[in-house]
Structure formats: structure tokens, C-alpha cells
Amino acid sequence: MSLIDYINADAIMLDVQESDKEALLSKMLERLDSCELLENREGAENAIMAREQLMSTGVGNGVAIPHAKTDAVKAIRLTVATIKNGIAYKSVDNKPVFVVFMLLSPRNAASDNLKVLTSIAKLLRDNPNFLEKLIKADTASEFIELIAKEEMKI
Numbered sequence: 001m002s003l004i005d006y007i008n009a010d011a012i013m014l015d016v017q018e019s020d021k022e023a024l025l026s027k028m029l030e031r032l033d034s035c036e037l038l039e040n041r042e043g044a045e046n047a048i049m050a051r052e053q054l055m056s057t058g059v060g061n062g063v064a065i066p067h068a069k070t071d072a073v074k075a076i077r078l079t080v081a082t083i084k085n086g087i088a089y090k091s092v093d094n095k096p097v098f099v100v101f102m103l104l105s106p107r108n109a110a111s112d113n114l115k116v117l118t119s120i121a122k123l124l125r126d127n128p129n130f131l132e133k134l135i136k137a138d139t140a141s142e143f144i145e146l147i148a149k150e151e152m153k154i
Contacts, residue, residue, distance in 0.1 A: 001112075004148050006078040011035045012140040021089050022049070023065055028081050030133050037079075043072035044104055058091025061123050062131055062134060063124050066135050067103040068150040076112055077104040080143065082135050099124075122154050123147065 009033050018024040025048055031040040046067035051057065058064040079102050086096025101120050105113035124131060130150055137143040 001115055001119065002148070002151055003078065003116065003123065004144050004151070006034055006076050006111060006116060007080065007144060008037060009076075009144060011037060011079040011142040012132075012143055013079070014137060014143065015084050016081045016090070016139065018083065019087060021052075021087060023123055024081060024083070024087060024100065025049070025102070028079055028100065032077055032079055032102075032104070038072055038104075039074055040072040043066075043070055046070075047072060047104070048102070057092075058089035058092050058094070058097050059121075060093040061124070061128070062086070062093070062095065062098040062135075064097045064100045065087050065093065065103065065117065066100065067105070067108045067113070067117060069105050069110065071107060073104045073106055075106065076109060078102070078116060081136075082137065082143075083133055092139040099131060113152070114136045119151075123150055 029045050034040050038044050047070035048066050051068045056068040081100045086098050089097040133146050
């Protein structure tokens with residue numbers, strides 16, 4: 001399983017100009033919906049926002065991984081946003097977030113959901129140079145290529 005198998009290039013959002021976490025998450029869901037990757041945008045948004053209410057998905061080191069299991073998708077959906085200037089996200093380290101991986105999974109895909117979350121964590125763990133490359137990516141294809149190359153190393 002590769003992360004790039006789950007990322008739709010059209011859903012990638014680079015250098016997003018947003019300063020509010022909820023607005024950013026809503027914008028990412030809007031993009032997924034415009035790419036026809038959601039069955040129910042409102043259901044997806046409710047699931048993501050409910051998960052954020054439990055505990056921030058800002059995992060530290062400039063990364064957030066908002067995720068939810070929901071009936072709003074029929075297959076695993078993964079999208080990414082980069083924010084070159086960072087965004088206040090209430091992360092565990094109280095530092096700004098620069099890359100957001102949003103994962104939506106069907107309720108019956110718990111195992112695959114966990115595998116994708118683990119793959120994202122492995123990819124970004126203690127790898128600030130790679131994170132910087134992702135933030136600087138100019139195109140969706142460049143972003144995907146960076147992930148593909150890094151995945152080959154793990």
C-alpha cells in the first residue's frame with residue numbers, strides 16, 4: 001500500500017492562504033467534494049469537526065492529520081494542503097502547522113485507515129528536510145513525486 005494510491009492530485013491544495021483551522025478543513029472538504037470524492041459533504045465535515053473536538057489532530061513538528069471514519073465516503077480519501085506561512089492549529093507542541101493530511105475512511109475500513117495513518121506518520125517522523133520539500137512543492141505532481149520517492153526509502 002502506497003499513500004499515493006489514495007491521493008487524488010486534483011484534491012491537493014498547495015500554498016493555501018488560510019489563517020483559521022476550521023476554515024482550512026472546510027476548504028479541504030470543499031475540494032474533495034468538487035473532485036466528486038465525497039458521498040455527503042456535510043457528513044464528512046461533521047465527522048472531521050467532531051474528531052477535532054475530541055482532540056486536536058495537530059501531531060507536532062508542523063504536521064496535522066485530521067481524520068475520521070464516516071459514511072460520507074465509499075473508499076479511503078486522502079487529501080493534502082500546504083500552508084507556507086503556517087496556521088495556528090492547537091498542535092501538541094503549540095507550533096504552527098505547515099502540512100495537513102486529511103484522511104476520510106468508510107466505517108468498515110478500520111484496518112486500512114490505521115495503515116494509512118501509520119504510513120503518514122512513518123513518512124514524516126523525524127524528517128524535517130522532507131517536510132520542507134513538501135511545503136515548497138509548486139505542483140501537485142511534484143508533491144506526489146516527493147512522497148513516492150520518500151516512501152521508497154522506508
